[in-house]
Amino acid sequence: MTHADSDRVIFARNPLDMIAHAHAVQVQMCDAMERIADGLPDDIDRRLCAQVAACLQFDLPLHHYDEESSLFPLLKMRALPDDGLEGILDRLASEHSSDTDFASEIAESLEVLGQGKKSPNPDMLGYMLRGFFERYRRHVQWENALVMPLARIRLTAEDLDALAASMESNRRQAG
Ligand SMILES: [Fe+2]
Numbered sequence: 699m700t701h702a703d704s705d706r707v708i709f710a711r712n713p714l715d716m717i718a719h720a721h722a723v724q725v726q727m728c729d730a731m732e733r734i735a736d737g738l739p740d741d742i743d744r745r746l747c748a749q750v751a752a753c754l755q756f757d758l759p760l761h762h763y764d765e766e767s768s769l770f771p772l773l774k775m776r777a778l779p780d781d782g783l784e785g786i787l788d789r790l791a792s793e794h795s796s797d798t799d800f801a802s803e804i805a806e807s808l809e810v811l812g813q814g815k816k817s818p819n820p821d822m823l824g825y826m827l828r829g830f831f832e833r834y835r836r837h838v839q840w841e842n843a844l845v846m847p848l849a850r851i852r853l854t855a856e857d858l859d860a861l862a863a864s865m866e867s868n869r870r871q872a873g
């Protein structure tokens with residue numbers, strides 16, 4: 699199999715299914731963050747902390763970039779005025795930038811726990827974790843309830859190709 703073939707295999711699926719899968723993983727990540735917060739300060743699953751840290755640091759910014767660079771602009775172009783999406787997409791995009799910053803701050807603290815060290819301020823970390831997962835669960839719910847169903851209706855086959863190509867190029871740059 700050539701390099702080009704293997705790239706194509708990654709995106710053989712509908713890119714919207716890949717985004718939906720990312721959302722499902724994010725819901726699991728939020729549940730894991732709740733378990734970590736509940737276990738503080740002493741009942742810590744180090745491996746889970748390291749996994750969540752990696753997800754917050756690498757997967758989340760890439761997903762936000764997929765949405766902002768491609769999914770949202772395509773959907774803005776195709777949405778009908780009655781869809782009422784314009785304000786919602788802008789709000790979701792503005793949440794991305796604060797969530798990405800907050801996620802990287804939390805990831806640093808979780809990496810410390812992942813290395814088997816104690817949190818210097820478990821109360822603050824618990825507060826940050828809860829603030830993040832409560833807010834992020836709502837973000838994913840909005841996207842799953844409003845954005846994804848409309849994307850499946852409105853985006854054309856060419857749009858889906860463009861989305862897949864953009865996601866592929868985002869991963870090449872990140873890798
Ligand atoms: Fe988003």
Ligand SMILES: [Fe+2]
Nearest residue numbers: 721761765841
């Ligand atoms: Fe999303």
